[in-house]
Amino acid sequence: MTISLTDRYVAATVRHVPEKHRREIERELRAAIADDIDARTVHGEAPADAEYAALRELGDPTMLAARYTRRAVALIGPDTYPAYIHALRASCWSVLPILYVVLVLVLRAHGENAWTAIFRPIGITLTVAMYLAVGVTGLFAIADRRRGDHPDAAVLAEPWTPDRLTAVDDPRPARWSDLIAEIVLAAVLIVALFVQRVLSPVTTTGGAAVPIINPALWAFWVPYFIAVIVLALVVKAVDLRLREWNPITAAATTALTLAGTVPLSWLFWQAQVLNHALTHDTGALPASGSWIAWLAILVLALITVASLLRTWRSRNRNRAGDTDVGSPYAKAER
């Protein structure tokens, strides 16, 4: 027995349909195709031509199956897209410039000439950009699928009201997409910590990779910082869940910010963060209190101030809401 075009078409369609509906859809589809072929042969078409025309009219079996199952034919639907773009942009803008600058400084400190120091990190930065894009897209595709499985999701989410508008000079209230961006950021950072031990832009004359971070820090400080990062993400998630400004999460955020930046500044001051083996000569790298330490501490201080301002300014917004119910700031946080 030969396999007809119809057999192949039906098989190609039901392959993408859940098991329990397969038999029924197959039977129904076969009857419909046979009816169409009959109608065409009555009008004088040859049976083979009629079958061909009938199947062509039904179109791509994958699309037909998607219509049967009402499966999404987009990776990221319109409901998730704005948050996706936001997270993608936020993670790229924060990770990539820092990565590039750090790599340039490391290569320069290692004694590479200026052109090598400027151009070689571009490749690594592009590779990381690709991984970032894939990671963020994957996370959002999963989120979009899960949303699609729960048709009530759109109803459960709070409807938009003009109260959600923020004043132009006001920091935007935190959203779940911020959290996803921060999780991606933290994951990249933690993975980078491990990867730099085996893959480094700097190698010894023997060809072995020279870790960028001081290997002695793995005894205590690296696990400590990873724990701080993870705890900070947990606190952020709780804070988002609570929706309103909460003194306990604000205090926890403050404590974790300081627990991260203060020891890190001290380690930079002691010249313990970067691996001294990165450079052959006794330059700025091994000296405590060098320009590298000053630069790092300046950046860390800025990050600390920005984080604390963000955490505690939300409280003022809520306070304003207590006295003035009509204030748009008050409801924006809720």
Place this chain on the structure above:
Amino acid sequence: MCVAQYRVSVKESELLDAHRQELRRGSVVLASLLALRTPGYGYGLLEALDRAGVPVAANTLYPLLRRLESQGLLTSEWDTSEARPRKFYRTSQDGVRLARALLREWQAIDKALTRLDVEGSEL
């Protein structure tokens, strides 16, 4: 010159097709619910709708029938008395009620558009 004009008209007809499709999309549900008050099967309904002036693509109609059934607007039954077993659909009580409501909506739109058209031509 002639070629340019031809291109414009092709573009216009594409635009018309796109908008017409958009306009007709929702009417297929209503037409199916109305037609299936007397039981019918997939291909038969396709032809009936075509004859009635509501042409619809087969690959749109067949999945739609299953969806309306899962929403309780159609009921179905396999007829195995003929040589070719066919799945017959019939509009349920809920489906009839919904069809009436949709039909009222359709007529309201028709009236509103007619009114707008008349007002517009008077200007």
